[in-house]
Amino acid sequence: MDDQWKIDIDAIAKYSANLPEVEMVKNLGIKPRLNVETLIETINSRKLERLVIAGDMPGYYKPVFTKAMAKTGGNVDEVRLASFQEHGAKNGQSLDRAKAIIACATMAVPFSLAAVPGGNPVNHSTLVIGAGIAGIQASLEIANAGKQVYLIEQSGTIGGHMAMFDKTFPTLDCAACILTPKMVDVGQHEMINLMTRAKVVSVGGKPGAYKVKIRQKARRVDVKSCVACGLCVDACPVKVKSEFDAGISIRKAIYIPFPQAVPNTYLIDEEHCRYVLNDGEKCGVCVRKCPKDCIHLDEEDATVDVEVGNVILATGYELLDISKIDQYGYGKFPNVVTSLEFERLTNASGSTGGRIVTKIKQYNRKTKQDEWVFSPEGVPPRSVAIIHCVGSRNKKYNAYCSRVCCMYSLKFAHLIKEKIPNVNVYEFYIDMRAFGKGYEEFAERIREEGTYIIRGHSASVVMNKNQMVVRGEDIFNDRLVEFDVDMVVLAVGLVPSQGTEELSRLLGVQRDVDGWFSELDYNGSPTDTDKGGIYVAGMCQAPKDIPDTVAQASAVAAGVLRSLTSGQGIGSMSSLTLSEIEEKAKTVHAI
Amino acid sequence: MAIRVNPSFIDDLSRYGAEDVQLCYQCGDCSTICSHADDIYKFPRKSMRQLQMGLEQRIETTLEPWLCYYCGQCSEQCPREADPGESMMSLRRWLISKYDFTGIARQFFKSKTSEILAVILIALVTGIFLMFYGISGGSIHIYDGEGAFLPSQFIHKFDLTIGSIMAIFLLINSIRMWYFTMIKGVLIPVPWWLYLKELYELPLHFFTQKRYAECESNGKQHLHMPWLIHLGLMLGYVTMLLLVLVFVEPLQAGPEIRWSVHIFAYMATIGLLSGTIYFIRNRFKKNYTQYKKSHSTDWVFVVLLFFIVLTGIFQHVFHRTGLYEWANITYVIHLMAVVPWLLRMPFSKWAHLAYRPLAMYFAAIQKAAYERQELLVDSVSITIK
Numbered sequence: 018m019d020d021q022w023k024i025d026i027d028a029i030a031k032y033s034a035n036l037p038e039v040e041m042v043k044n045l046g047i048k049p050r051l052n053v054e055t056l057i058e059t060i061n062s063r064k065l066e067r068l069v070i071a072g073d074m075p076g077y078y079k080p081v082f083t084k085a086m087a088k089t090g091g092n093v094d095e096v097r098l099a100s101f102q103e104h105g106a107k108n109g110q111s112l113d114r115a116k117a118i119i120a121c122a123t124m125a126v127p128f129s130l131a132a133v134p135g136g137n138p139v140n141h142s143t144l145v146i147g148a149g150i151a152g153i154q155a156s157l158e159i160a161n162a163g164k165q166v167y168l169i170e171q172s173g174t175i176g177g178h179m180a181m182f183d184k185t186f187p188t189l190d191c192a193a194c195i196l197t198p199k200m201v202d203v204g205q206h207e208m209i210n211l212m213t214r215a216k217v218v219s220v221g222g223k224p225g226a227y228k229v230k231i232r233q234k235a236r237r238v239d240v241k242s243c244v245a246c247g248l249c250v251d252a253c254p255v256k257v258k259s260e261f262d263a264g265i266s267i268r269k270a271i272y273i274p275f276p277q278a279v280p281n282t283y284l285i286d287e288e289h290c291r292y293v294l295n296d297g298e299k300c301g302v303c304v305r306k307c308p309k310d311c312i313h314l315d316e317e318d319a320t321v322d323v324e325v326g327n328v329i330l331a332t333g334y335e336l337l338d339i340s341k342i343d344q345y346g347y348g349k350f351p352n353v354v355t356s357l358e359f360e361r362l363t364n365a366s367g368s369t370g371g372r373i374v375t376k377i378k379q380y381n382r383k384t385k386q387d388e389w390v391f392s393p394e395g396v397p398p399r400s401v402a403i404i405h406c407v408g409s410r411n412k413k414y415n416a417y418c419s420r421v422c423c424m425y426s427l428k429f430a431h432l433i434k435e436k437i438p439n440v441n442v443y444e445f446y447i448d449m450r451a452f453g454k455g456y457e458e459f460a461e462r463i464r465e466e467g468t469y470i471i472r473g474h475s476a477s478v479v480m481n482k483n484q485m486v487v488r489g490e491d492i493f494n495d496r497l498v499e500f501d502v503d504m505v506v507l508a509v510g511l512v513p514s515q516g517t518e519e520l521s522r523l524l525g526v527q528r529d530v531d532g533w534f535s536e537l538d539y540n541g542s543p544t545d546t547d548k549g550g551i552y553v554a555g556m557c558q559a560p561k562d563i564p565d566t567v568a569q570a571s572a573v574a575a576g577v578l579r580s581l582t583s584g585q586g587i588g589s590m591s592s593l594t595l596s597e598i599e600e601k602a603k604t605v606h607a608i
Numbered sequence: 609m610a611i612r613v614n615p616s617f618i619d620d621l622s623r624y625g626a627e628d629v630q631l632c633y634q635c636g637d638c639s640t641i642c643s644h645a646d647d648i649y650k651f652p653r654k655s656m657r658q659l660q661m662g663l664e665q666r667i668e669t670t671l672e673p674w675l676c677y678y679c680g681q682c683s684e685q686c687p688r689e690a691d692p693g694e695s696m697m698s699l700r701r702w703l704i705s706k707y708d709f710t711g712i713a714r715q716f717f718k719s720k721t722s723e724i725l726a727v728i729l730i731a732l733v734t735g736i737f738l739m740f741y742g743i744s745g746g747s748i749h750i751y752d753g754e755g756a757f758l759p760s761q762f763i764h765k766f767d768l769t770i771g772s773i774m775a776i777f778l779l780i781n782s783i784r785m786w787y788f789t790m791i792k793g794v795l796i797p798v799p800w801w802l803y804l805k806e807l808y809e810l811p812l813h814f815f816t817q818k819r820y821a822e823c824e825s826n827g828k829q830h831l832h833m834p835w836l837i838h839l840g841l842m843l844g845y846v847t848m849l850l851l852v853l854v855f856v857e858p859l860q861a862g863p864e865i866r867w868s869v870h871i872f873a874y875m876a877t878i879g880l881l882s883g884t885i886y887f888i889r890n891r892f893k894k895n896y897t898q899y900k901k902s903h904s905t906d907w908v909f910v911v912l913l914f915f916i917v918l919t920g921i922f923q924h925v926f927h928r929t930g931l932y933e934w935a936n937i938t939y940v941i942h943l944m945a946v947v948p949w950l951l952r953m954p955f956s957k958w959a960h961l962a963y964r965p966l967a968m969y970f971a972a973i974q975k976a977a978y979e980r981q982e983l984l985v986d987s988v989s990i991t992i993k
Contacts, residue, residue: 344641344685406635411687447635473636476685490636490653497639497650 023109024101029071032116036123040065051078056085066091069122071099071115097122104128105527105535105547117598124606129538137225137549137586140326142167143577144229146217146520149177150563151555151570152331153199158574160208164581167323168203169215169231171516172260174278176200177333181261181357183364183371185563186428187459192563193366197277204279212321213280216516220328220523224549224589225580227328231321237285237293238271239311245273245282249303249312256383257289263357265391266368271303271312275366285314326587327550327577330534331570332520334511334556337408337415345404345507346478350485351376351389352398353478353505356425362391363432369393373436375503398503400441401433402487404475409510410447417531420560422508423450427460429506430468442468443500445475445489453562471498478505511560526551533559544573549589552576617662623718624705625903626698631690632656638682638692643824644675648975651675652682652692655699668706669793671974673699674960674967679823680897694901701903704959707781707788713955720904723952727908730948738940751932751939752862758939760860766943770950771853777954782962789970798977806972814965817842834896837886842961844879845913847872852946862927877917884914909957916945 026044034042040063045051059065068082075098082096099122101107106115121128143159145152148170156166168175180200182192203209214234222228255270262268270290273283287293291300292314304312339347339355347353352375354362365371374395381388403426408414423446430442444463449470451460464470475489484501491498513532521528526546527535534553537545544552552573555566580587593601614620618629632653639645639653651672658667667673676696683693705714716723742748742757750756790798813819820835851859851873858869887910890899919942926935953959 406687410633412689413687447633473634474640474687476637476640488640490639490650492634492636492653495650496647497645 024106024115025109025112028112029115029119033069033071033119033123036120038067039123049078051081053081053085053088056082057089060085060089060091067095067097067123067125069097069099069119071101071119071122073100073102075100095125097125099123102530103539107527113595117595117602120595120599121602124602126602126605127541129541130605136588137223139225139550139580139586140227140324141165141581142323142325143327143329144169144227144323144325145329145331147171147177147331147333147555147557148175148203148211148213149331149333149555150179150196150199151333151557151566152177152329153196153203154567154570155329155331155554155574155577156209157199157202157206158571159577160206162574162578164208164578166209167212167231167325168209169212169217171214171216172274173213173236173284174261174274174280175203175211175213176275176277176279178357179563180275180277181263181364182360184428184432186424187453187455189428189431193277200277200279204281211280214284215321217520217523218320222324224551224587225326227325227550229323229325229328231323233319233321234287235285235316235318236282237287237290237312237314237316238283239313240280240282242309242311243282244309246308248306248308249283252302252306254300254302255289255291257286262361262368263355265354265358265361283312285312290314327552327580328524329552329554329573329577330520330524330526330546330557331554332517332557333514334560335514337510337512339408339507339509341414342408344477345407345475345505346480346485347507350478350480350505352485352503353507355507355509356422356429357509359429359506360425363429363436369395371436373397373433397437398433398440400443400500400502401504401506402443402445402475402478402500402502403429403506403508404478404487405444405446405508406474407507407509409508411510415510415512415531417560418450419508419511420450421562422510424453424456424459424562426506426508427451427463427468430463431466434466434468441500441502443487443502444468444470445473445487446470447472447474453564511556513557517557524548524551526553533557544569544576547589549587550580611663611665614662614664617664618659621659621695621698621702624698624701625901626659626691626695628688628690629656629659629695631688632660632686632692633688635687637685637687641681641685642676643679643681643822644677644819648978649675649971652696656690656692656695659695659699667699668703669788671789671793671967671971672696673703674964675819675971676700677820677823678898681824683897691901693897697898697903700960700963701905701957703785704955704957704963707785707959707963708777708955709780709784710777710955713959716952716955717903717905720908723905723908727912727948727952730951731944734947735940735944738943742936742940748933748936751927751935752860757932757936758943760857763860763943764856767852767856770947771849774950774953778959778962781954781959782966785963785966786970789967790973794974794977796977796981798973799980802973802976802980806969806976809969809972810965813968815843817964819968834886837883840879841883841887844876844883845961847876848880851876863930865928877921880913880917881921884910884917888914905957908952912945912949916942916949919945 030042030044033039068086070078070082079096079098083093086093086096099119101115101118104118105111106118118128142165145156145166145168148168152168153175156168160166176196179192179196184190185192203211212231212233214236215231217229218232219230220227249271250269253269253271256267257270258264259266259268261274270286271283297315301314304314336355336357345353361367362369363371363373369391370393372393374391375398376389377392377395378387379390405422405426409419409422426444430444433440433442449460451457471489471491473490473492475487477488479486485505487500487502487505489498517532521534526548529535534546534557536543536553536558537547544554546553554570554573634653634657636653639650645651649672655672673696678693678697680693683691686692701717705717738758746755746757746759748757752760817835817839820838821832855869858866859873890896891902891906894900919938923935923938923942926938
């Protein structure tokens with residue numbers, strides 16, 4: 018009903034009126050004010066047995082209709098929804114789809130049931146896009162079942178965000194201890210063809226037989242002969258902020274993302290390498306230093322064509338661009354950090370060796386300016402504020418809940434308390450969403466540890482005489498509070514990763530209003546997309562924590578293996594025409 | 609004491625302008641960012657909560673809505689776009705109708721037709737009465753002195769009559785406000801001498817409106833411009849009211865300009881004119897949060913005032929340039945706008961001229977009383993067990 022999705026309502030009304038069994042069609046307009054009495058009158062006078070509410074969010078109005086139906090003595094189960102948005106009819110182009118949705122609803126056939134097609138023979142290889150924990154899990158499941166997997170990853174190493182984490186909630190297990198063995202497995206698995214620094218550039222073919230063109234950026238270091246001696250790194254003159262360390266430490270232009278990286282070899286960051294940027298006219302010092310002659314700075318990018326039957330999307334997420342939100346002073350005050358930065362700070366493999374410290378001033382000889390950096394010599398903070406829902410549940414940024422922030426913020430509180438004696442930790446939250454197994458108990462435990470958990474968001478961080486002050490309202494204690502803090506951690510909301518939009522265009526997979534990939538049916542088939550043979554796993558479908566991600570990844574693997582072994586083949590829902598869907602709906606209806 | 613909950617309170621209030629209260633999820637960002645919220649008066653969040661819960665009887669006794677000057681910061685950064693600033697504004701409208709015992713204010717706020725009809729009706733009655741009086745006793749060709757169309761002695765009495773009617777209503781409403789907020793709203797004893805001790809607050813806030821100047825925008829700059837304009841408008845208005853009620857005879861004598869009186873009138877006119885133009889312009893352009901939503905009564909308020917100022921200026925100019933017929937006609941039109949304006953005062957937004965300083969005064973008394981009871985919590989010295 019929103020202006021931006023302009024489905025032709027009149028055309029739909031005309032179409033619905035001609036459907037069998039349809040007695041009357043009424044256009045209620047935008048945001049209708051519904052009256053139970055008039056509805057009852059209409060139902061009685063026209064002797065209606067089934068009501069179909071069609072629209073973008075018809076469920077919102079269902080209670081009124083149900084009430085009216087119940088009062089007339091009708092069957093309340095016959096109040097049905099034809100939800101355009103949910104089933105992927107999102108704009109003027111999807112008019113046929115909207116019609117199909119209405120047709121199914123009037124015939125009382127669940128849309129996804131009517132529209133599941135079959136038929137295409139399936140190629141037995143699978144493409145997994147994204148090698149975070151979701152991609153790794155799905156790949157391993159499929160590869161262990163003896164099927165070929167192409168696992169592609171955009172960055173230089175697999176592992177994704179989970180590799181950056183210190184501990185997992187609520188068990189406080191070491192994240193690396195869970196992930197690293199799986200990463201090694203992926204690296205060594207004979208059925209997994211791992212391609213790092215790779216991107217999908219085009220997708221052709223049909224469900225069951227996709228032809229995918231993959232562009233693999235040159236690593237410029239020979240994976241086989243490199244022994245990771247590190248001489249090249251010492252020689253490299255270029256310093257860049259480390260992506261893996263969320264920008265809180267420095268790496269060189271030739272680097273290894275982190276010690277446990279898979280594949281565990283160096284690579285050249287061609288965007289910063291002086292040799293590459295100057296077309297080979299400058300530098301090249303690493304080549305001269307390398308004792309094994311495995312650096313080839315002129316190596317060209319490669320394009321690989323693969324044919325696969327199924328595609329798994331596991332492209333993950335990234336943090337909301339925090340520079341949009343200025344009220345917390347991020348970027349202005351040195352010791353305001355994002356959750357990922359803090360995660361790297363507290364990680365034992367981070368730049369401070371896991372010590373939680375405040376930033377210190379350091380003179381940068383190149384820019385001739387003082388810079389604030391995390392260093393092992395830093396002083397631990399005496400008090401830390403953790404602010405929840407930064408950019409989440411906020412109509413200006415992300416309307417949705419990012420789902421993991423409450424729990425990792427509590428985990429932070431625990432880690433700070435564990436590592437720094439006599440520290441004060443303040444958690445400013447709006448609603449505590451401790452929804453999983455053991456989560457509520459975890460929250461209770463953190464509370465008992467003496468963390469000051471404040472019901473009430475903080476709107477501002479200000480600097481008062483070189484001391485950061487966090488203001489907030491402590492709603493349960495009915496007072497306004499101001500705390501002096503040395504460090505502020507922002508639980509920043511999550512957004513789909515950058516390439517999600519491009520990928521959805523390439524593959525023809527729908528995205529929801531927030532930009533995440535749309536699943537076929539939120540309850541019934543949360544891992545499928547409406548495009549046959551394409552699945553979603555992990556964060557790229559919606560924010561979720563590690564257990565849910567792993568579970569979904571395994572479920573996806575089950576779906577892929579089913580398509581390979583059932584012999585029924587696969588097809589795409591969106592490839593069916595309106596008449597085909599109608600036909601199918603009629604047959605299902607008849608049964 | 610049990611409190612009766614009115615579940616439809618929130619719907620009632622939507623007629624006064626607050627439409628999005630239900631969206632609020634109590635994060636407290638608004639109270640945090642507000643430069644006026646303090647340990648006792650924690651708004652807007654608390655008011656929003658009371659609204660959501662339908663605690664009509666409690667809101668009736670609160671001073672919080674009057675302590676807000678609507679800088680709009682809370683609405684700008686509200687994550688739910690629940691518009692707390694507008695809710696506080698609507699609560700002020702609601703409180704005005706609550707303090708008013710006649711129910712007229714309620715009618716005006718709820719139905720713009722009734723307000724406009726009332727204004728037109730009173731204007732017509734005034735116009736007919738003045739024309740009748742003028743024609744029967746004087747000549748339209750004479751403006752001042754012997755045989756004037758509207759002799760200034762008569763206007764003086766006329767103004768005083770209208771003024772006293774207005775004053776009586778306003779006084780009764782102010783007493784009701786005192787009863788609601790200071791008797792029903794305060795559960796601790798308030799000694800009488802606190803009323804004397806804090807009395808200076810009343811003129812202080814009336815003449816300086818310093819709390820408005822404390823409002824900030826974007827957490828940094830002080831809102832000096834709207835404050836200055838608002839202060840100019842208010843001072844201009846009060847000066848003009850005094851001139852009209854007390855000094856109308858020298859004001860209307862002519863044709864030479866009497867600087868001892870007119871200098872004040874000119875200054876007041878500048879304040880009124882710049883104020884009304886500024887506010888009308890902002891309400892049209894909707895350039896700040898506080899002007900984004902205009903209630904029908906807001907429009908009547910500024911437009912009518914602007915019209916009064918304009919006709920007043922014309923009347924003055926016609927009088928001094930010898931166009932006496934025109935001066936008399938504009939005078940009648942001017943008064944046709946002034947009378948409904950004045951009579952409308954205790955029932956409209958205008959009443960905040962009295963309620964706001966009173967609220968600051970009452971708030972100071974309440975704070976002193978709480979301090980006396982040592983109930984004030986020092987927010988900074990919270991320690992962890």
